[in-house]
Amino acid sequence: MIVPMKKAKLVVMKDDKDELLKSLQKAGVFMPIPLPEGETAGDAAQEEALLQRAEKSLKLLKKFREKEGLVRSERVVEEEEFTKLDPLRQAMLSEIEETDMKIAELESENETLTEQINYFLPWRDLDIRLSELSGTKHSVFHTGFIKPARKDDLALAVLEAGGEYKELGLGADGLAILIVNYVHDDAEVMEKAKALGFLETNLPREERFVSEIISENEDKIKENLKEIERLQAKLEEFARESEKIEVLNDQLASIGALKKAPLKMTLETVYLEGWVRSDQTDKFKKAIARAMDLYDLELVDPSPEDKPPTYTKNNPLVTPFEAITDMFSRPSRYDVDPNPAMSFWFWMIFGMMMGDVGYGLLMFVLFLVLIKIRKPKGDSLKLFKLLLYSSITTIFWGVMFGSYFGYTINPILLEPMNNLTDYLVFSFVIGALHVITGILLAAYANIREGKWLDALFDQLSWILIILGLMLLLLTSIMPSLLGLDSIGNLDLSFLQKLEPAALPLMITGAAIILLTAGRNKKNIFGKVFGGFLELYNITGYASDILSYSRIMALSLSTAIIAYVMNILAEMVMGSFIGYFVAAVIYLIGHVFNLVMGLLSAYVHDSRLQYIEFFGKFYEGGGEKFVPLSYKLKYIDQIQDQDAKQEVY
Amino acid sequence: MTEGLLIAIIGAAVAAILGGLGSAIGVQMAGKASAGVCSENPDLFGKVLILQALPGTQGIYGFIVAIMVMIKLGLLGGSPAQLSTGEGWAYFGACMPIALIGLISAILQARTAVSAIHMTAKQPEASAKGMTMTAMVETYAILALLASILLVLGL
Numbered sequence: 065m066i067v068p069m070k071k072a073k074l075v076v077m078k079d080d081k082d083e084l085l086k087s088l089q090k091a092g093v094f095m096p097i098p099l100p101e102g103e104t105a106g107d108a109a110q111e112e113a114l115l116q117r118a119e120k121s122l123k124l125l126k127k128f129r130e131k132e133g134l135v136r137s138e139r140v141v142e143e144e145e146f147t148k149l150d151p152l153r154q155a156m157l158s159e160i161e162e163t164d165m166k167i168a169e170l171e172s173e174n175e176t177l178t179e180q181i182n183y184f185l186p187w188r189d190l191d192i193r194l195s196e197l198s199g200t201k202h203s204v205f206h207t208g209f210i211k212p213a214r215k216d217d218l219a220l221a222v223l224e225a226g227g228e229y230k231e232l233g234l235g236a237d238g239l240a241i242l243i244v245n246y247v248h249d250d251a252e253v254m255e256k257a258k259a260l261g262f263l264e265t266n267l268p269r270e271e272r273f274v275s276e277i278i279s280e281n282e283d284k285i286k287e288n289l290k291e292i293e294r295l296q297a298k299l300e301e302f303a304r305e306s307e308k309i310e311v312l313n314d315q316l317a318s319i320g321a322l323k324k325a326p327l328k329m330t331l332e333t334v335y336l337e338g339w340v341r342s343d344q345t346d347k348f349k350k351a352i353a354r355a356m357d358l359y360d361l362e363l364v365d366p367s368p369e370d371k372p373p374t375y376t377k378n379n380p381l382v383t384p385f386e387a388i389t390d391m392f393s394r395p396s397r398y399d400v401d402p403n404p405a406m407s408f409w410f411w412m413i414f415g416m417m418m419g420d421v422g423y424g425l426l427m428f429v430l431f432l433v434l435i436k437i438r439k440p441k442g443d444s445l446k447l448f449k450l451l452l453y454s455s456i457t458t459i460f461w462g463v464m465f466g467s468y469f470g471y472t473i474n475p476i477l478l479e480p481m482n483n484l485t486d487y488l489v490f491s492f493v494i495g496a497l498h499v500i501t502g503i504l505l506a507a508y509a510n511i512r513e514g515k516w517l518d519a520l521f522d523q524l525s526w527i528l529i530i531l532g533l534m535l536l537l538l539t540s541i542m543p544s545l546l547g548l549d550s551i552g553n554l555d556l557s558f559l560q561k562l563e564p565a566a567l568p569l570m571i572t573g574a575a576i577i578l579l580t581a582g583r584n585k586k587n588i589f590g591k592v593f594g595g596f597l598e599l600y601n602i603t604g605y606a607s608d609i610l611s612y613s614r615i616m617a618l619s620l621s622t623a624i625i626a627y628v629m630n631i632l633a634e635m636v637m638g639s640f641i642g643y644f645v646a647a648v649i650y651l652i653g654h655v656f657n658l659v660m661g662l663l664s665a666y667v668h669d670s671r672l673q674y675i676e677f678f679g680k681f682y683e684g685g686g687e688k689f690v691p692l693s694y695k696l697k698y699i700d701q702i703q704d705q706d707a708k709q710e711v712y
Numbered sequence: 713m714t715e716g717l718l719i720a721i722i723g724a725a726v727a728a729i730l731g732g733l734g735s736a737i738g739v740q741m742a743g744k745a746s747a748g749v750c751s752e753n754p755d756l757f758g759k760v761l762i763l764q765a766l767p768g769t770q771g772i773y774g775f776i777v778a779i780m781v782m783i784k785l786g787l788l789g790g791s792p793a794q795l796s797t798g799e800g801w802a803y804f805g806a807c808m809p810i811a812l813i814g815l816i817s818a819i820l821q822a823r824t825a826v827s828a829i830h831m832t833a834k835q836p837e838a839s840a841k842g843m844t845m846t847a848m849v850e851t852y853a854i855l856a857l858l859a860s861i862l863l864v865l866g867l
Contacts, residue, residue: 391840484865488858617854620861621769624776631788660772663765670840671847 066401067341069372069689072348073362074336080356081105081327081334085692086147089322090704091351092693095373096338098326106323114154115316118309121160128296128303135437141311143704146694149319153312160302160309167295170288177281177288186235187267187274190242194270204250206257208264209238218243221256225249237263310698317695325692339372339689372397374686382407384449392674393684400509402682406673409498410450413672415457416494417618417665419480420626422469423658424458427451441700451662465619469654470626478552480616480623486551487616489542493551495612496534498672499605502680503527509681521580528573530605535559535566574599608676614668622661629653716800717785717792723804723811724781727860730811731774734818738767742825749833759839760829766846767825770810770818773857777810780864799867806863813856821849 072094076084085105088094187207197205210218215231222229222243232240241262245253254262270277328335340348345363352359366372374394376386378401385407395401418424431452434440440448462468466475478486507523510516539559543549550556582594632653633646678684694702746760781803785793795803828842 392844484861488862611851613858614851614854617857617861621772621776621857624779625772628779660765660769663762664769667762667766667843667847668850671844674844675848 075360087355108320108323111320125303138700186233186240206243373689375689387446394686396686414454418458421462427455491615506681525576532569539563716795719800720803723807724778727807728778731814732771734815735771738818738822741822745826745829767822770814809856810860817853
């Protein structure tokens, strides 16, 4: 059911604004809408900045967190704790950031130190202080690199002139060389050296030996690493308390949402406009009354120009299937809520596509356990529930098809692999019923608006044609063409009595269409040929119904793969190792088949709803009803009776 | 082994080969796009994985038809049927719908999947729409599968 919305117009004194918004957020029943020339309740920039920092810190702490156990416990926070910002938490946030920054600093320092070590490494064996490289009165020192192949030539050139030549370590640019020349030979020798490819490097003139610098750097790196380790241990400690930051995260998000609430302010008063579910007006009024005494509230029905958000309220068995509709498009306020009918058909068709008792049991256990121990929220919870419910139809159709992990035991309706044509016809019957349901909903929408004749002309006519066609298919086409007078074990002879009705049904339907479909056309030409044009839609309905052959194809593909896995496993059985291998084949084969089957069934079942079913009556285009409420990402529940939270 | 049986086996093999080839190419195309999206936003892994898996079904369909031919001809245990050359060609022909359409539709479906994956990267909530668009292409692979199955069983 689509819950009608009421538009609320609320005027309060400026002083009461904060109290009111808090009370509304706690109640979570009011969706404020932006007003022309309006503003927001406050500036949320500070909260948003803090929120970003909290999110970043949580991401960081995640690395240091111990692996979560399989079982997730629900997190419940007292309302008192949630509504008060604890300064200690913000301090903790700053401390986490500081620690992280210090680690980054130390790491970058270590990088610089390592670079320095690498720079000095070829010079490690230099046995004079770097400052002494400045030379003396009679000698000039040169340091630089030469390609190892040229080193002998260089040595010769230096020694010939009476200088000193010393090879040191190998670096990236070549062999590190120390050359000492007499002052007056220097220019000449160095010219030769340059010609040989000697690349002069000026080392910093420090009062130390190179080996000293290196070992000092190494010590510093070690010290830094120790400090990093200490800081990481600190982060690990913080990670153990990351719940605090998670609560802070949700608090900030909630305060931000509050401050971003759109409203309009005058000198003395504040004006709010927004949507309230018509079944929650009492809650809404109570929330206002809780905050203050003086206010002016007006609740009106939406005008035709308004675009109220949509909230669908269905029984708990239907609710999970709403996710399927919402993924397509939310209903608008003029739509019939498609969910009750859609959920039934989705449920049934899903079961047919899977169609195996073993897989149904596996699904049941798997999703029940997942829901119980992981306690998912929001959309994942809906999806898991949807699959859990669908396990029941999977088991049901499994019994009908006599399929147990691919083994056939006593099929009640038919055996997919041996009654293919029966199954194909059966898929068409299901498809026709599904399509007729869609047309009936279109008729219902017309009748609800008082357009009885439209429902009669546009919808009933087609229902008659489809019923007639199906009757014709089952009673005369199928038996004469395919030699079938039953679908599997389902005897269809009772339909024979109805056979004479088939043609009249179709003719009546077609006649209604021919006579009435052009009624809204302007000229006489359109009025006459409109009927023919509409009747041409029979191809559309036929292709819609043929599209349901995918039920049989997917069901068969699940069945055949299960069958093949069983054959493979049976082939290797015999010895002890054989049984072991067979067990592995059973396990992997059936899990693979189950996963692929679930994916195909989910996608193609959705498609049948979207294209074949929704196409008949559904417009969509509604917006989600998002009331002002606490934004809870990490917290599951806030301990308070009247609090209603949006969980995301 | 008769010539007919040989031709029928080649038909079954071609169905498995071309279907598998198409799916392998398709899943690879969609996989590359998924990897690209995940490098930007690892949280979307679950959503894009489903889209990546969609072009993978044609390989399964080809495999199913191959298995059906094997069952029908008694190749999985029992004695293989002695087919005439004409009957062999009939089986070969029956395998062709899923072989050819499986190959082509898997690749075309993968192109849609790649677009849907890119759409999911920009609008994660639209992934279901992308799934439906991608599944539309698969309709024809399913029809080809049905044609092949019905032909094989009808022989």
